[in-house]
Amino acid sequence: MSFVERPTPGLIDVGDAIVEVRLAAICGTDLHPYRGELKGLPRGAITGHEAVGIVREVGSQVRAIGVGDRVVLSDVIACGTCRACRAGHHYQCDRVGLFGYGTVVGDTAYDGCHADFVRVPFADAVALPVPEALSDEQAIFVGDGLSTGYCAAEAADIEPGDVVVVVGAGPVGLLSMMAARAFGAGLIVAVDPQESRRAAAGALVADIALDAGADIADRLRAATGGGLADACIEAVGNDAALHTALELASPHAVIACIGSHSSAGTPVPLVAMFARELTLRFAVGDPIRVRDRVFQLLENGVIDPLPLISERVPLADVPAAFARFDRGESVKVLIEP
Numbered sequence: 001m002s003f004v005e006r007p008t009p010g011l012i013d014v015g016d017a018i019v020e021v022r023l024a025a026i027c028g029t030d031l032h033p034y035r036g037e038l039k040g041l042p043r044g045a046i047t048g049h050e051a052v053g054i055v056r057e058v059g060s061q062v063r064a065i066g067v068g069d070r071v072v073l074s075d076v077i078a079c080g081t082c083r084a085c086r087a088g089h090h091y092q093c094d095r096v097g098l099f100g101y102g103t104v105v106g107d108t109a110y111d112g113c114h115a116d117f118v119r120v121p122f123a124d125a126v127a128l129p130v131p132e133a134l135s136d137e138q139a140i141f142v143g144d145g146l147s148t149g150y151c152a153a154e155a156a157d158i159e160p161g162d163v164v165v166v167v168g169a170g171p172v173g174l175l176s177m178m179a180a181r182a183f184g185a186g187l188i189v190a191v192d193p194q195e196s197r198r199a200a201a202g203a204l205v206a207d208i209a210l211d212a213g214a215d216i217a218d219r220l221r222a223a224t225g226g227g228l229a230d231a232c233i234e235a236v237g238n239d240a241a242l243h244t245a246l247e248l249a250s251p252h253a254v255i256a257c258i259g260s261h262s263s264a265g266t267p268v269p270l271v272a273m274f275a276r277e278l279t280l281r282f283a284v285g286d287p288i289r290v291r292d293r294v295f296q297l298l299e300n301g302v303i304d305p306l307p308l309i310s311e312r313v314p315l316a317d318v319p320a321a322f323a324r325f326d327r328g329e330s331v332k333v334l335i336e337p
Contacts, residue, residue, distance in 0.1 A: 001034070001047070001318065001319035001322055002319060003315060003316045003318065003319060006046065006111075006115070008116070008117050009111065009117055009118065009119040010057075010119070011057060011058075011059050011119070012119065012121075013059060013121060014059040014060045014061040014062075015059050015061050015062060015121065015122050015123055015124065016058070016059045016062070016119055016120060016121055016123060017055050017057065017058045017059065017062055017065060017119075017120045017123035017127055018055070018056050018057040018058075018117055018118075018119055018120070019051070019053040019054065019055055019056065019071060019073065019117065019118050019120050019127065020053050020054045020056050020116065020117055021051045021052075021053040021113055021115060021116060021117065021118060021337050022052055022053045022054060022070075022136055022336075022337070023051065023052045023053075023136045023137065023140050023334055023335070023336060024048050024050060024051045024052075024113045024114055024115075024140075024334070024335040024337065025048075025050040025051075025140055025145075025332065025333060025334050025335060026048075026050075026318070026321060026322060026325050026332075026333040026335070027049065027050055027075075027144055027145065027171065027172070028170040028171055028172055029049075029144075029172075029237075029260045030047060030048070030049075030100075030322070031322075031325070031326055032237070032260055032262060033045075033047070033101070033104070034047075034322055034326060035326070037262050038101075038104050038262055039104070040101075040102045040103040040104040041101060041102040041104055042102050042109065045100060045101075045102050045109070045111070045112070046100055046111040046112040046113075046114060046115050047100045047112045047114045047318075048099060048100045048112035048113035048114035048115070048335075049073075049075035049098055049099035049100050049101065049112055049113060049143075049144060050073070050075060050113060050140055050143045050144050050145070051072070051073045051099075051113035051118060051140070051143065052070065052071070052072045052073075052130065052136045052139045052140045052143070053070070053071065053073070053118070054068065054069070054070055054071075055067050055068060055069045055070075055071060055123075055127065056117070058123065059123070062123050062124055063124055064123070064124040064125075064127075064129075065123060065124070065127050065129060069127075069129055070129070070130045070136075070139075071127040071128055071129055071130060072127075072128050072130050072139040072140060072142050072143045072287075073099065073113065073118070073120060073126060073127060073128070073143050074090075074125070074126045074127075074128060074143055074144075074287040074288050074291075075098060075099060075143055075144040075285070075287065076090050076091055076093075076096065076097075076098060076126075076284070076285070076286060076287065076288065077093075077095075077096065077097035077098060077099065077106070077110060077121055077122060077126055078090035078091070078093035078095070078096055078122060078125055078126065078288060079093055079094065079095045079122045079125065080122055080124060080125025080126075080288070081125075082094045082095070085125070085288075088286070088289045089286075090125075090286050090288045090289060091284040091286060095107075095108070095122075097109075097110050097121070098110070099111070099112045099113055099118070100112020100113065100114070114315065114318055114335060115315070115337070116315070116337045125288055126288070128142065128143070128287065128288070128291050130142075131295055131299060133299050134295065134298055134299065137306055137309065137334070138298050138305065138306065139298075140334070141175065141298075141305040142287055142291055142294050142295060142298070143287055144172075144285055144287065145171050145172050145175045145285075145305070145332075146175045146178075146179070146294055146297075146298075146303065146305055147285045147286065147287040147290050147291065147294050148172050148175070148176070148258055148283075148284075148285025149172060149174075149175030149176035149177075149178060149179040149258075149285075150179045150285075150290050150293065150294050150297075151258070151283045151284070151285045151286055151290060152172075152176040152179065152180075152233045152235065152256045152258045152283055152285075153176060153179035153180045153182070153183045153185075153233070153256075154183075154283070154290075155254070155256035155258075155281050155282075155283035156180070156231040156232065156233055156254050156255075156256035156281075157231060157254045158180055158183040158184065158185055158230075158231050159183075159184065159230070159231075160183075160184030160185075160186070161184065161185075161186035162184070162185050162186055162187075162230035162231050163185075163186065163187045163189065163224055163227060163228075163229050163230045163231075164177075164180045164185040164187070164188050164189070164229060164230065164231045164232070164233065165189045165191060165220065165228075165229035165231075165232045165233070165245070165248045165249075166180070166188065166189070166190055166191070166206075166232075166233045166235055167191045167192075167212070167232065167233070167234045167235060167236060167241045167242075167244050167245045167248075168191070168192060168234065168235035168236035168241055168259065169190045169191075169192035169194070169197035169198060169200065169201040169206070169209070170192075170197065170235065170236075170331075171308055171331060171332045172235050172258065173190065173192070173197075173201070173233070173235035173236075174190075174200065174201060174204055174205060174308055174331070175303075175305060175308070176233045176235050176258065177190065177201065177204075177205040177206055178204075178205050178303045178304075178305065179303065180231075180233070181205060181303075182297055182302050182303055185231075187207050187208070187224065188205060188206050188207050188208075189206065189207065189208045189209070189210060189220065189223065189224070189229070190202070190205075190206035190208070190209040190210070191209075191210050191211075191212050191216065191244060191248070192209070192211075192212060193211060193212040193213065194328045195211075196328050196329070197328060197331075198210070198211065200308075200331050204307055204308065208223045208224075210223065212240070212241075212244055216244060216247065216248065217247050217248055220248055227250060228248055228249060228250035228253075229248045229249050229250055229253055230250060230253055231253055231254055231255075231256070232245040232246075232248055232249045232253060232254070232255040232256070233245070233255075233256045233258060234255060234256070234257045234258065234259050235258055235259055236259040237259025237260040237261050237262070238259065238261070238263075239263060239266050239267070241259060242255075242257060242259070242261075242266060242268070243268075243269070245257070246268065246269060246272070246273065246278065246280070249276065249278050250276070251276040251277060251278075252276070252277050252278070252279075253276075253278060253279070254278075254279045254281055255278060255279065255280050255281065256281050256282075256283050257280060257281065257282045257283070258282075258283050258284070258285070268280070308331050308332040309331075309332050309334055310330045310331040310332055310333065311324075311330050311333055311334070312333075312334045312335075312336055313333060313334075313335055313336070314335070314336060314337070315335060315337050318335060321333045321335075
């Protein structure tokens, strides 16, 4: 990664907006391209898909926002008008994209938000006006992490009193735990191989934090008094995490998989899944669909994501911050252009 000068973006389509970035962030999903695990990201791509900013220019067909408005950007780029969007399935939009991800998602590459300015396509759908009561720091979690955590808890069919296991205690895993608590989880168990992340999970939201690895199911039974998980959330995006979640699920449980997987041939234990009648459900965070509910949770103080913030850096320090984040030394990095 490098910090370079690039031309300020301008309007291309009538539905575009230009947003001056006030606050951006590094997401755990950003580590996949950082580690070279994804194809389709061109050299020179601007990274980043989480940002809050001020609208500085709008195209002639933009109606929902205006110059001067404060907005949080949905990480998922969707037109808002096609059949999938009308059904609330924005990740299946005919023209779906993701800021800073090249053609990994969709056929069009869009520059990301780790910059002073960003062009926002389909601005009426993608630029979400921020309620006045919320700070930039609160709002930035709506654009991806907290909305994804909300969608994870929703997909896992969490019921009041459930034992919920979250595999992966990175930022999205922690936000999934917070959402699970809001859905009524009775006991939240974090599973992660990194001691620092287990400590963060225990301090912030989890009732129990366990190391990953051998005999994990026995350790979970010992910690819960004999039971496995009523619901699981896999928030990593690799084979090992998915297998851990499947191993820890009790019969008839739902495993909500929100980790960004890159494997085209992940093996799963079908015999065990069939015998326990498990449901494996994949969910992509959809800020456009769930923003109002997530905004309300923040405004009412039901969820407070601010303790996740571990450091703030200027744009010039983003490459070094990525390295620290990759090593697990930071929980949530905010970028202040």
